[in-house]
Amino acid sequence: xxxxxxxxxxxxxxxxxxxxxxxxxxxxxxxxxxxxxxxxxxxxxxxxxxxxxxxxxxxxxxxxxxxxxxxxxxxxxxxxxxxxxxxxxxxxxxxxxxxxxxxxxxxxxxxxxxxxxxxxxxxxxxxxxxxxxxxxxxxxxxxxxxxxxxxxxxxxxxxxxxxxxxxxxxxxxxxxxxxxxxxxxxxxxxxxxxxxxxxxxxxxxxxxxxxxxxxxxxxxxxxxxxxxxxxxxxxxxxxxxxxxxxxxxxxxxxxxxxxxxxxxxxxxxxxxxxxxxxxxxxxx
Amino acid sequence: xxxxxxxxxxxxxxxxxxxxxxxxxxxxxxxxxxxxxxxxxxxxxxxxxxxxxxxxxxxxxxxxxxxxxxxxxxxxxxxxxxxxxxxxxxxxxxxxxxxxxxxxxxxxxxxxxxxxxxxxxxxxxxxxxxxxxxxxxxxxxxxxxxxxxxxxxxxxxxxxxxxxxxxxxxxxxxxxxxxxxxxxxxxxxxxxxxxxxxxxxxxxxxxxxxxxxxxxxxxxxxxxxxxxxxxxxxxxxxxxxxxxxxxxxxxxxxxxxxxxxxxxxxxxxxxxxxxxxxxxxxxx
Numbered sequence: 061x062x063x064x065x066x067x068x069x070x071x072x073x074x075x076x077x078x079x080x081x082x083x084x085x086x087x088x089x090x091x092x093x094x095x096x097x098x099x100x101x102x103x104x105x106x107x108x109x110x111x112x113x114x115x116x117x118x119x120x121x122x123x124x125x126x127x128x129x130x131x132x133x134x135x136x137x138x139x140x141x142x143x144x145x146x147x148x149x150x151x152x153x154x155x156x157x158x159x160x161x162x163x164x165x166x167x168x169x170x171x172x173x174x175x176x177x178x179x180x181x182x183x184x185x186x187x188x189x190x191x192x193x194x195x196x197x198x199x200x201x202x203x204x205x206x207x208x209x210x211x212x213x214x215x216x217x218x219x220x221x222x223x224x225x226x227x228x229x230x231x232x233x234x235x236x237x238x239x240x241x242x243x244x245x246x247x248x249x250x251x252x253x254x255x256x257x258x259x260x261x262x263x264x265x266x267x268x269x270x271x272x273x274x275x276x277x278x279x280x281x282x283x284x285x286x287x288x289x290x291x292x293x294x295x296x297x298x299x300x301x302x303x304x305x306x307x308x309x310x311x312x313x314x315x316x317x318x319x320x321x322x323x324x325x326x327x328x329x330x331x332x333x334x335x336x337x338x339x340x341x342x343x344x
Numbered sequence: 345x346x347x348x349x350x351x352x353x354x355x356x357x358x359x360x361x362x363x364x365x366x367x368x369x370x371x372x373x374x375x376x377x378x379x380x381x382x383x384x385x386x387x388x389x390x391x392x393x394x395x396x397x398x399x400x401x402x403x404x405x406x407x408x409x410x411x412x413x414x415x416x417x418x419x420x421x422x423x424x425x426x427x428x429x430x431x432x433x434x435x436x437x438x439x440x441x442x443x444x445x446x447x448x449x450x451x452x453x454x455x456x457x458x459x460x461x462x463x464x465x466x467x468x469x470x471x472x473x474x475x476x477x478x479x480x481x482x483x484x485x486x487x488x489x490x491x492x493x494x495x496x497x498x499x500x501x502x503x504x505x506x507x508x509x510x511x512x513x514x515x516x517x518x519x520x521x522x523x524x525x526x527x528x529x530x531x532x533x534x535x536x537x538x539x540x541x542x543x544x545x546x547x548x549x550x551x552x553x554x555x556x557x558x559x560x561x562x563x564x565x566x567x568x569x570x571x572x573x574x575x576x577x578x579x580x581x582x583x584x585x586x587x588x589x590x591x592x593x594x595x596x597x598x599x600x601x602x603x604x605x606x607x608x609x610x611x612x613x614x615x616x617x618x619x620x621x622x623x624x625x626x627x628x
Contacts, residue, residue: 077367077388081355104361122542125616258406258570284568284576284616286542291575292568319616327614332409332568332603 070101070109072116074289075259080116082106082287088183093175095227100183106287108183110151112176115223116287118151123187124318126253126293127153129283132320133328134216134251134297135161136312137304141215142166145243147203147231149220150176152188158218159190160315168197168214170206172227204230207243214244219252224263232263234270237298241274247301250275257282257335258290264338271298279304280339281328283319294335305329354385354393356400358573359543364400366390366571372467377459379511384467390571392467394435396460399507400571402435407471408602410537410577411437413567416604417612418500418535418581419445420596421588425499426450429527431487431515433504434460436472442502443474444599452481452498454490456511488514491527498528503536508547516547518554521582525558531585534559541566541619542574548622555582563588564623565612567603578619589613 068084089100099111107120142165150171180188221231272278275298285293312322352368373384383395391404426449434455464472505515556562559582569577596606
């Protein structure tokens with residue numbers, strides 16, 4: 061008798077009319093929290109995949125890109141980051157990268173949904189591994205409130221949010237960037253994940269304008285993340301003092317990373333024309 | 345009575361276990377040639393889409409990336425390209441970009457499948473528009489044979505091939521690069537599309553090694569193409585004399601392009617670590 065396994069595929073509509081589809085070996089976890097639905101699936105192509113509210117957050121195979129790239133450009137621009145905040149980022153990947161810096165004394169994780177942290181510890185041990193480090197302070201709390209309550213405290217703040225729907229909407233708005241400005245020390249620097257230059261053009265324009273109106277230095281860069289919409293992702297930096305384009309690359313920290321390299325640091329800001337036009341005051 | 349349209353989606357398995365799915369408004373064309381199946385579909389997200397043997401070749405919305413990027417890096421590195429060959433590229437997009445250079449006297453298209461040219465003229469007029477230019481010599485012929493028969497003729501050769509299956513297999517092999525070397529003038533330069541750094545790692549390693557063993561200067565760069573596997577695509581340059589990293593960016597031609605910019609020319613070669621490792625002699 062022939063035995064056949066059920067052929068399971070996970071399909072995510074990344075826009076109304078386009079998406080990815082990927083083969084599932086098995087489903088590992090499904091839950092609902094106060095904030096969102098959580099799923100972990102074992103895929104054939106990308107290993108374990110974390111899905112929140114039906115959107116891919118991270119996978120074993122390509123997580124290194126997102127976590128290195130949200131972390132090292134800002135961290136390596138700041139000459140001496142001691143206190144660092146991650147807003148969101150409950151999977152722990154950004155924390156893992158932050159802890160590579162010997163100057164870091166405290167890394168605070170303000171994640172609103174404790175279930176994300178628990179699921180990551182269980183199903184993504186390589187990503188969440190740093191969360192048990194004694195320098196890490198995990199706060200299951202609203203990141204907006206945390207930022208509001210900690211003025212002048214941080215050297216670097218990373219906004220490692222979900223998509224701008226549901227609980228994360230406020231993380232893409234100007235009042236939040238203004239409160240981040242206040243939560244940073246006088247030479248502090250922030251970075252936010254800011255979606256796809258192909259599919260979220262209005263959002264990127266608005267965020268870049270809002271951060272430009274808040275910080276004296278604003279920069280945008282991109283990275284290749286195959287499981288994210290369009291495969292191209294953007295990050296926006298706001299900085300009070302240090303310009304990522306003014307660093308001496310020869311003096312940057314070098315780690316055993318798989319995407320970020322010091323030699324890439326400045327080149328990241330040379331943008332394709334269709335991305336650069338998002339940063340022009342008048343837009344297209 | 346409620347009337348509902350059929351909900352049509354095109355799904356392409358880009359690897360055995362992963363792919364894209366995109367909504368179709370209507371199918372415009374289906375045919376078979378001696379070499380491959382040809383389809384043109386009107387998609388909701390990307391406009392018209394050309395599909396050969398079940399693989400996306402180009403779309404209205406993102407074609408500019410591929411066609412600019414396979415063309416301008418090599419063309420703008422050569423100081424005075426007069427005679428240019430495109431192997432494959434029957435859609436005409438590379439030809440369109442080549443014709444922007446005032447130095448070009450002749451642009452030869454060696455496309456094995458005349459049906460690709462006809463379909464492109466009918467359904468992608470903006471891409472194929474340059475094919476009627478008097479400087480263009482369209483040869484419906486085997487590109488390998490054409491290269492073999494034209495020694496020392498070309499300033500620039502672009503290998504704008506389909507995936508390395510079926511008729512295009514020979515376009516990814518060392519004997520072909522050696523024949524391209526012979527078909528180039530003594531200061532000639534070639535570029536080939538060389539697949540995804542995420543999904544075609546062995547192929548890129550092999551091609552880079554083969555071109556390195558044929559040309560004194562070999563360089564690889566990437567671009568973001570959302571409808572191609574992983575969203576990240578690679579191109580490999582082989583050059584007899586001119587190094588793309590040695591150009592004076594201030595003197596490069598500037599066109600009304602949407603991806604390539606002179607300011608991007610050198611930065612393109614600053615690669616993420618996981619791509620750079622493909623170019624190391626020992627590999628990973």
